[in-house]
Amino acid sequence: MSKRKQILDTTINLVSEMGLHATPMSLIIKESNVAAGTIYHYFKSKDKLINTLYSELHEEMGNAIIQNINHELNYKDKFFLIWKNLFLFYKTHPRKFEFLEHYESSPLIKNEIKEINQRHYQPAIDFFKTGIQLGVLRNLPVALMINLIFSNVSTLIRMVLMDEIEYTDQLLKETIQSSWDSIKIN
């Protein structure tokens, strides 16, 4: 594995477990078996390292949520699939979810970076916009609607990962239904 990959992998594991500020560069250096200078060869600063991770992660997530969406599905089924895609991505990669939890609320992240990374969700944004235009979805601001739905996914996965609730397919289905009912018309 390349040194760069080693560093990124170690960082996501450490940050997801301990938090951003409890993960000093010195620890990343030790755990990824590289020299101090090597990290700074690949990443200009700790900020840059974290933000790189953040960007790559969002690209990956952007791809994950549109998996298996095809045009033959009706609108509601597409919604269910997108929701499930995101949920299963987090469930399969809990470290990545935890990393985002630690990251999003940090002053490290600049709005500029957040905005840049929204491009990965353009298909999802378009999907909700279309839903509103078609009259299938409630006429809420798209950005708000997306945030509401995405935060629903986060709420469920957070409880599942923290063992505050027992995961079943039935639970997943009902939670998605709840999400759907919050935005659908009728």
Next chain:
Amino acid sequence: MSKRKQILDTTINLVSEMGLHATPMSLIIKESNVAAGTIYHYFKSKDKLINTLYSELHEEMGNAIIQNINHELNYKDKFFLIWKNLFLFYKTHPRKFEFLEHYESSPLIKNEIKEINQRHYQPAIDFFKTGIQLGVLRNLPVALMINLIFSNVSTLIRMVLMDEIEYTDQLLKETIQSSWDSIKIN
């Protein structure tokens, strides 16, 4: 104002603005016009200071959300009022919301402390439990339901405070309606 109060007030302002780790004790000391030792006279450590703030805040919020709830209101109206109460509490005290945003995702917070502070929400928990028992609400796990609704409130207030959306009474009403539709039966 007592020194203790000065310290707590300064801390919530600084932490909400800069984040937990970007708020050194030295800054709290300077801004609250006390000596270093004075902080440690009242709070054993930075951790303890922050956790005290967190506890007092939750007590305040617990009281805020049941404001003006009276028995003559029907179930749905009570739900709208609780939602609005929480939203307006955050809107009136944006610093407190921001403090929580910084705090909740920090490894500083121990589950133990989180759990202890849930007692302040017992009336809310009971309210949702009753709704399910009465058949007014969907049969989702109560903890999940509460987290879903509360995170909806956070989503809206976050966007409003960050100027990502323009607040209107109409917007508030529609968002609450969306929340309600996600849990009501029929």
Next chain:
Amino acid sequence: MSKRKQILDTTINLVSEMGLHATPMSLIIKESNVAAGTIYHYFKSKDKLINTLYSELHEEMGNAIIQNINHELNYKDKFFLIWKNLFLFYKTHPRKFEFLEHYESSPLIKNEIKEINQRHYQPAIDFFKTGIQLGVLRNLPVALMINLIFSNVSTLIRMVLMDEIEYTDQLLKETIQSSWDSIKIN
């Protein structure tokens, strides 16, 4: 018990156990159940408190070592008794021995204070001086001789208190004999 006595008692216990620098005034305050100001009412500073303890201790020791010395005993028996008196004083008051161990090597103690407190040992000094004059003892500088003998006592008691050796009357007798042989003539 008077506050002053409470403070002194607490201090000797704490210092003997933890050492001078590991015994902050705040701990003495807590353990002796007095207010911060009260200590400073009786003792001008931590230094003064410790030095007071030191002086009172040496007065007590000075009295202890000449206990039961009467003129009918021969010189050697007097030596054995003095040695034993000091040893038993330490054995009966281990805290006091430990206090001195922590104290003597501290830069807190000024030579001036050490010298002042030597007056309590005048009888012992005279005893050794006489021994040399009589030709019973080796012609070593008196101060050196006293330090050698006293440090022998400390060596034995230290090992006994630290459980590095098992105390028996036989062991005590033999160690005193060894001390005696180091200074006696013939």
Next chain:
Amino acid sequence: MSKRKQILDTTINLVSEMGLHATPMSLIIKESNVAAGTIYHYFKSKDKLINTLYSELHEEMGNAIIQNINHELNYKDKFFLIWKNLFLFYKTHPRKFEFLEHYESSPLIKNEIKEINQRHYQPAIDFFKTGIQLGVLRNLPVALMINLIFSNVSTLIRMVLMDEIEYTDQLLKETIQSSWDSIKIN
């Protein structure tokens, strides 16, 4: 000179002069012309730094005391030489003696560390053991005997270094004789 050596040298000088607690890291940093971080690069903590010094010192002393011991010397002469070796080591390196004086009585030192470092004195321990077995020395516990003799050396050197007595070869010889008389048989 390596930074590590610079730090150790500076530390022994400062501690011997001022005492353990009167030697802050900041002073060591300033006097040894290194950055704060550099000390912690080599030594995990102040404790570790001091203990390293202690260990290296005992190794040096262990070697010093058996200097020039050869098998042609008789037992008594060997004893005199060992005594003198230790004395001269201290006299040549007064800082090292003073460092030990400050260190030994500190709660910083754990018994564990003391014990580990006794291995450097195995030859001396064996020497005394042999003396007892041969019937040349009094039948005292070896550990006690060694402590008695070593503390005699410390007593003399302490007085010499503190100018409480004037050093002469004659005085040295007589003090060693006194030590010898305390343990020899006949």
Next chain:
DNA sequence: GATGAATGAGACTTCATTCAT
């Protein structure tokens, strides 16, 4: 590309002491 010794600002906290009550 890769190393790791070295940096130094700044983090949290302690502690002897004071002083108004």
Next chain:
DNA sequence: TATGAATGAAGTCTCATTCAT
């Protein structure tokens, strides 16, 4: 006599980063 809130200098240690090799 007795209290204890308040002080602030100073303590140990961490950490992102650099640079000569």
